[in-house]
Amino acid sequence: MILDIYSFSTLTSSIDNSLHNMMSPWMATLTEFVLVGIVFLLFYALLGLFLVYLERKVCAVIQNRIGPNRVGRWGIFQTFADFIKLLMKELITIKHADKFLFNLAPFIVIIASFMAMAALPFAKGLQAIDFNIGIFYVIAVSSLGVVGILIAGWSSNSKYSLIGAMRSGAQIISYELSVGLSLLAIVIFSGSMQLSTIVESQADGWWIFKGHIPAFIAFVLYLITATAEINRGPFDLAEAESELTAGFHTEYSGIKFAFFFLAEYMNMFIVSAIAATLFLGGWMPFHIGGWEGFNQIMDYIPSILWFFGKTFVVIYIIMWFKWTFPRLRIDQMLNLEWKYLLPLNLMNTVIISFVVLMGLYFK
Amino acid sequence: MNSTIKYFTDIFKGVLSLWAGMRVTGKYFISPGEIVTEQYPENRATLKMTGRFKGEVIMPHDENNQHKCTGCGICELNCPNGSIEIITKKVPNEEGKMIRAIDKHIYHLSMCTFCELCIKTCPFDAITWGQDFEHAVFDRAKLTKVLNKPGSSLKKKEVKS
Known part of the structure; x- marks a missing residue:
């Protein structure tokens, strides 16, 4: 079983206990809120900058270039320099723009992604909130971001922004269905929407292996x-720099632009x-049933490394997409969703229900 | 029934062609091959510009300090923004006759747009592209260059035997 020395629950519960000893219960809860918030803010900013750096490096290697290599060794401080530059830039106010909504939009986008992060299980015992409807919460909250994008496009008083925002709206409304249905596959398999339970159900094998073909299709x-949902290439119609300059964030500058960029x-x-959590086992180590020695060696790798390793593999696949495929047209994109992905997803859901009812998957 | 088969074959073919594209980029990711990035200030000593690079207009001189420019002025006429000035002089040839020769071929690099019209229209191929591109100077006057070297003369045409 998972080694307890790598569990974060001892650390978190000791912090919780010492806070409760020091102050009244509601003050302790408030302090915990603030602490978790600060930790997440730091994590958010640092990881966002690292992802920008990673994206530039991956695309450079794919295109036979070197990528950022001047600021710091291998250019690792390049994105920090960019961020400082963005912080010092002027915030341009747009004439005839809706000031209140214009300033509100970046915060809605960034809060949506911030809230979704709260429910992720990063490691054993390291999860801010463990809802019993965790996956439903994540889907619901992460699609709030499109409200921010629509507001940004509307309030900018610019045709590029408005077209970009409307495209993004059409895109998210259609693709949200398929995201929900493909995640439903794992909900059917594990019989729970709670993220911690889903991770526990993969202790003897990840769902992508246990669920064989239908899980792989999902x-x-x-x-x-x-x-498509996060507006990245080849589905980046919302910004489409060759057609719409920068889409919904054309009129934004400085730190407000940085918010959109970071949120993306x-x-x-x-x-x-x-x-990674639903299909690849989250923080669960790679186990093969019956191979006790192998499983024990895998247990010695900390769960947080497993989680980030799997996540970065998926991130790499998404970047690989982006730097391979050309951008789709809006009609091609809607065709792909409504004529291909959604029917396939519905069929797949029916097949998975059948497989689960008949017990045709590896248990 | 046919349309159903077509639907699924379409999906299958689409996935295959997407996978073909991803294989190409994936191969580049694993084995990038030749890196095309030039790390400029470090590789200054070994940097080779490509053959068609337009650095600046130069006039090649041979070992006897001779060039091919006759001072006809066609490059000056063709230059769209007046960055070439031709100053000619009269020199006696071997028969004692005064003929026109180039005195100064003045080239204003600061006004040049690198359109190549002067080089294309030169009837004697006297001027060509140089590969030097580090043109930054602190004084604008330094960008005005005289292309023919002092004391140079017109190269004699080879007499066909």
């Missing part, structure tokens, strides 16, 4: 639809983390 469908990369992390 995984591929989820990757495609999730890429963190959304990529969140969808990859969900894919």
